[in-house]
Amino acid sequence: MFESAEIGHSIDKETYEAAVSELREALLDAQFELKQQARFPVLILINGIEGAGKGETVKLLNEWMDPRLIQVESFLLPTDEELSRPPQWRYWRRLPPKGKTGIFFGNWYSQVLVNRALGSMKLSELEQAVDEVARTEKMLSDEGALILKFWFHLSKKQLKKRLKELRDDPQRSWQINVLDWQQAKVYDKIVSSAELVLRRTNRDYAPWYVIEGVDPRYRSLSVGRILLESLQAALKVDNGREVNPHAAPLTSSLDNRGLLDSLDLSLSLSKDAYKKQLADEQMRLNRLVRDKRFRRHALMAVFEGNDAAGKGGAIRRVTGALDPRQYHIVPIAAPTEEERAQPYLWRFWRYAPGRRQFTIFDRSWYGRVLVERVEGFCSEADWMRAYSEINDFEEQLHNHGVVVVKFWLSIDKETQYQRFKEREQVPFKRYKITEEDWRNRDKWDQYVDAVGDMVDRTSTVVAPWTLVEANDKRYARVKVLRTINDALEAAFARD
């Protein structure tokens, strides 16, 4: 969920300054239009790791926009009057009216995350609180509110580095407060609760945006752009029909660096190392699926990736370790007539493995947020809601003991070109390459965006994505096998 926000995004000063002046003007225009229409309020929720730039961003938004149309509300300790009433009262009384923007700096999320991290809230209480929040946000959205939720993120390493820098600088060391140090200690707890909270409350009508907080320019411009695009979309009146406003996802990162760009595609294995490691991992897998602890589990492996990234070869190396009765491969192509007559996830649910079974999906339910999104095979509303539906689906599998592993096999454009050409020239590989493959290649950048959004929104503790550097097939195959084995062992260890 936080993958894309840990890769060190940054923007140079020149680019930033050129972008900002344009952005500010457009934001002011949108703000004015919002006031004129007075049709809905905007609610911005600010959350995240301490030190990731929450306060600075709020300050900046006030500088950039007309502060008379923005109300910043911070919710620290409740007042006596607030304590005397139901907890939601303090938020209700400070909701922005139609035409205005409210920035809730500290809000219903902050409280539960802190309580959970400090151990004063049980998991079941957290889940109930989150469901209550989700109902409230649904209601606010039904009442017309445009809701944007930002999570300002730092990796653990980034947080520690920042704290160290501050401590070593006598002029700035006063900026560190006790809370910062506490947060560093409970970082893992906060992030794992945050992951659950974001996953459960990331709905199409109130999406989360995870912003990497290290570089101030990147951070500020990202928030500004998301806010602007969401405002403009919501202010549009569609053929006289007012659209229920909801935000569009960010389509590409500002510095043109996505998650996939952060991979080191030069990783490779020598032939000898490959032979040895492949044999080791295959033996390990064979042992694990025959382990009696596997009786309480099942395994589901999802293979997605660029065309010609080597999914088939990787799958064969996995199944090569096993008896054919031990696994089941489900290749996903266009849905059958029977499948089209059912809800989207039905075609995948039907193949859910029983205990002790291993199902391999060659392409999967992620088609909805990849090919269907890029090709426009379904509406934006459909693929937007798919992220949370998929998370629910995988959580149900996980809760039943199914180990879910998901691979994106990544190659660069040049490698794909060479493999396509090779396929065209080798007679027995020719069937593998079609006109469609070349067409898909033209949409390379759109797929990069879609993959980034997919991983950010569906890589969870219960079902994480593994990005596989696949320019070198040997390296990719071993990484896939090793990941499956590690996931199984981790699941056994948790029992």
Added chain:
Amino acid sequence: MFESAEIGHSIDKETYEAAVSELREALLDAQFELKQQARFPVLILINGIEGAGKGETVKLLNEWMDPRLIQVESFLLPTDEELSRPPQWRYWRRLPPKGKTGIFFGNWYSQVLVNRALGSMKLSELEQAVDEVARTEKMLSDEGALILKFWFHLSKKQLKKRLKELRDDPQRSWQINVLDWQQAKVYDKIVSSAELVLRRTNRDYAPWYVIEGVDPRYRSLSVGRILLESLQAALKVDNGREVNPHAAPLTSSLDNRGLLDSLDLSLSLSKDAYKKQLADEQMRLNRLVRDKRFRRHALMAVFEGNDAAGKGGAIRRVTGALDPRQYHIVPIAAPTEEERAQPYLWRFWRYAPGRRQFTIFDRSWYGRVLVERVEGFCSEADWMRAYSEINDFEEQLHNHGVVVVKFWLSIDKETQYQRFKEREQVPFKRYKITEEDWRNRDKWDQYVDAVGDMVDRTSTVVAPWTLVEANDKRYARVKVLRTINDALEAAFARD
């Protein structure tokens, strides 16, 4: 929540037979149209008290309609194959395809209700299960499914009577099974869990219909009519735009007997009895709000009722018991400009009482499902979703210790006429009667329906409605005061 289903609805044979032949034809037409459009599936969930006619109704629907287009699925003990997979798998595999109707006889609700009643499920687990169900139903609805949920109801008395009849009849005593007896024993537990479950999952896209199960004719015709109306609404294609199908609420009971008709409006108090009881109850209220246990609570009283039903007089008798600093009256008229710029419930939230405070609402948030519904001041979607939003609101108040009491003061049409006339004749009462009152009176029947739906959907354990027989003002005033006092004492006892 079950009020309307305990008043002894029934339909005579002649009316029934005349209605059925027409209904069957229309149902077959709708079914055929559903198949032709093949645009969405219909999912009917059957739940309720044992012996309330669930099985008979399913059988009848199969007789009335084309059984080739209906699949009845019953979910008793899961098979080995099902146990081996996540719990939802068994439901997914039997979902009806587009164009067909699936009747789930036993379903995700049955399991949790039984487990909860038998004590093997904690309240927090129940709440989590319910939230998961709500997410699944939202997803199915987003995928196009028309979802209808029926709760077949018997009051405890009706259930016991039925069991006794069966037991005493040697030819039918075999029909009672162990489960029936068990249910009679755990009736209160089942009904209180069911109340929570229905409240949480009663959403506009998947509404619950509570059906009184005593009279087979009433029961069958009600289900048939609801199914027909929902189907027809969902099959309608609105100006070429397919509407996301969801069911409309039933607008009136089949036997023209609503909850309000079941009131005995002849109830009255003599002047002497009134004086004595009023003084007693006022003294009791005065004592209760000064009780130190009230420090942990607050009190919120809602007054709704027919025009001229005596709300003002009743409120004065309540406040007459108190020091003016102890209460606050909020008269609800048209919203102010500031209030119109906020979500609907904002204007009520702002007056939420702090601890030890008592707020009286003269008309309330129920305006949305009364006058706004009847007069068309808001869209159907808006007032439909209001029921569950209101339940959420009142539950938040309750969880904070606020005692919520709600009164509907009911008079008959004749009494209202006399009071209107009297108001016109008495100079100092003339300001109380306007043209609008006479206009509202023309919509008497629509208000009867709206009040019935309101009570059925929002009378909950945490915030029950009290219907007050108000033809006799003295009787009404004492009942109001006594209800408030009882509610306070019950809350203190629970502490």
